Amino acid sequence: xxxxxxxxxxxxxxxxxxxxxxxxxxxxxxxxxxxxxxxxxxxxxxxxxxxxxxxxxxxxxxxxxxxxxxxxxxxxxxxxxxxxxxxxxxxxxxxxxxxxxxxxxxxxxxxxxxxxxxxxxxxxxxxxxxxxxxxxxxxxxxxxxxxxxxxxxxxxxxxxxxxxxxxxxxxxxxxxxxxxxxxxxxxxxxxxxxxxxxxxxxxxxxxxxxxxxxxxxxxxxxxxxxxxxxxxxxxxxxxxxxxxxxxxxxxxxxxxxxxxxxxxxxxxxxxxxxxxxxxxxxxxxxxxxxxxxxxxxxxxxxxxxxxxxx
Numbered sequence: 001x002x003x004x005x006x007x008x009x010x011x012x013x014x015x016x017x018x019x020x021x022x023x024x025x026x027x028x029x030x031x032x033x034x035x036x037x038x039x040x041x042x043x044x045x046x047x048x049x050x051x052x053x054x055x056x057x058x059x060x061x062x063x064x065x066x067x068x069x070x071x072x073x074x075x076x077x078x079x080x081x082x083x084x085x086x087x088x089x090x091x092x093x094x095x096x097x098x099x100x101x102x103x104x105x106x107x108x109x110x111x112x113x114x115x116x117x118x119x120x121x122x123x124x125x126x127x128x129x130x131x132x133x134x135x136x137x138x139x140x141x142x143x144x145x146x147x148x149x150x151x152x153x154x155x156x157x158x159x160x161x162x163x164x165x166x167x168x169x170x171x172x173x174x175x176x177x178x179x180x181x182x183x184x185x186x187x188x189x190x191x192x193x194x195x196x197x198x199x200x201x202x203x204x205x206x207x208x209x210x211x212x213x214x215x216x217x218x219x220x221x222x223x224x225x226x227x228x229x230x231x232x233x234x235x236x237x238x239x240x241x242x243x244x245x246x247x248x249x250x251x252x253x254x255x256x257x258x259x260x261x262x263x264x265x266x267x268x269x270x271x272x273x274x275x276x277x278x279x280x281x282x283x284x285x286x287x288x289x290x291x292x293x294x295x296x297x298x299x300x301x302x303x304x305x306x307x308x309x310x
Contacts, residue, residue, distance in 0.1 A: 001287040006091040014054065016083035021070035023288065024295040032059035033073040034066040043067075070295070075123050077299045081116070085109050089120055090290050094277060098254035099270070123300050125269045127293035128276035135196035136169040141244040142191065142204045144182045147255070147267065162264050164251075164271065167194050168244040173279045176251070176271040178264075188213040195219070203239055205229050247278060266305075 001009075010016045025031065030040050039060040045053070059066040071077050076086065088109055092100050100108075106117035148161035163182050167175045167190065175194050179186040187209055195202065197218040204210045206228045214224050225239050234240060251274050255262055262270050280286040 001091055001284075002095065003088060003091050006087055006287075010084060010087045013052070013083045016087050017053070017070055020074075020076060020083070020291060020295050023292040024070050024074070026292070030057055032057075032061065032064060032066050033068055035059060035061050035064040037061040037064060073298065075127065075294045075297045075300055081111070081120065085111065086120070086124075086294075087291070090124055090287060090294075093121070093124055093273070094280075094286050094290065096258075097277070097281075098250060099258050099273065099277075101258050101260075104258070119302055119305065122266065122269060122305055124290070124294070125273045126300050127290060127297050129269075129272045130276070133173075133175075133194070136167060136172060136175070136194055137196045137199050138172065139170045139201045139203065139238075140167060140195055140199050141170065141241045142167050142187075142195075142202060142210070143241045143244045143248070144179070144187075144207065145248045145252075147252075147262070148264065162267060164248075164267075165190055166244045166248055167191070168247055170243055174244075174247050174275050176247070176275050178268045178271060182207060182209055184209040184212040184216065188216040191219070192217045199223060201225055203227065203241060205241060247274075250274070250278070 010019065021030070029038055031038055032040060037059050040057045041060060042055055043058050044055045053069050056067050056069050059068070071079070071083075076083065079086065089105055092105065092108060100121075102114060102118035102121045105111065105121055106114055109117075111117045111120070142165070144163055144165050146161035147164050163179050163186075165177045165179045165182070165187065167177075175190075177190050179190065191213055195217065199219060201223050202214065202219060203225050204227075206226050210226075211221065211224065214221065227233060227236060227239050227241060235242070251271070254274065255270075259270070277286075280289070283289075
């Protein structure tokens with residue numbers, strides 16, 4: 001969906017609200033978010049009130065009587081922004097191949113302040129974190145890169161940079177993770193979570209931590225092929241890591257050209273966003289899935305994003 005289509009299909013907050021309801025209760029049965037009851041009725045507001053919503057649902061359970069709307073208890077809950085702005089922001093983020101900064105989002109959508117645009121940006125990213133995901137198989141490329149300040153030397157690179165691990169199945173999905181460092185233990189943890197032991201082949205560079213990581217994950221050594229970059233060899237037949245490196249390149253161009261810098265505290269959220277968008281680059285249902293995810297996530301307070309534990 002492009003921004004023009006989003007504007008035509010969701011021209012009013014009422015249309016956005018109805019769509020969120022369809023995504024939240026896909027079976028058509030409205031349920032109370034408090035008690036889970038199905039006995040609810042829609043109540044139209046006739047009197048003028050401060051509430052922008054023209055209607056709400058009323059739970060008819062005798063011990064509940066909760067009043068709610070499709071946005072209650074979701075990331076959309078208590079938002080001060082029109083839902084139209086949310087839908088347009090989702091569209092812009094999904095269509096921006098290299099990402100879109102909060103400053104650009106503020107300008108494009110006429111949002112009052114940078115902090116509001118930043119908060120909106122991160123709440124949408126929150127829904128882009130993958131849940132249960134299938135294991136990768138076939139031919140899988142694995143590599144690591146570094147994000148952060150200038151590299152003074154290769155020996156000291158971890159002092160001012162953070163390590164990012166990438167796993168990509170050829171013709172399949174991409175996964176990006178922030179890791180403590182390219183140690184065998186850190187690599188093995190992510191490989192075990194994402195790569196099937198029955199993988200056809202795994203291809204990496206010559207980093208010494210990989211063989212031990214594959215052994216720890218039950219991946220046989222004869223399935224592991226190495227391309228030796230230090231010898232200026234980048235392709236040997238179909239043995240290369242160009243597929244995962246192209247994804248790294250896209251992410252780094254996004255940081256350099258759009259975000260300029262990202263907080264290490266929120267780095268995994270940015271990685272989730274790029275992974276989510278990359279894996280759905282040809283998916284016409286990406287907008288629908290994103291709204292459905294937002295309608296299924298609990299509210300994300302601003303304090304939770306800005307706290308030291310975030």
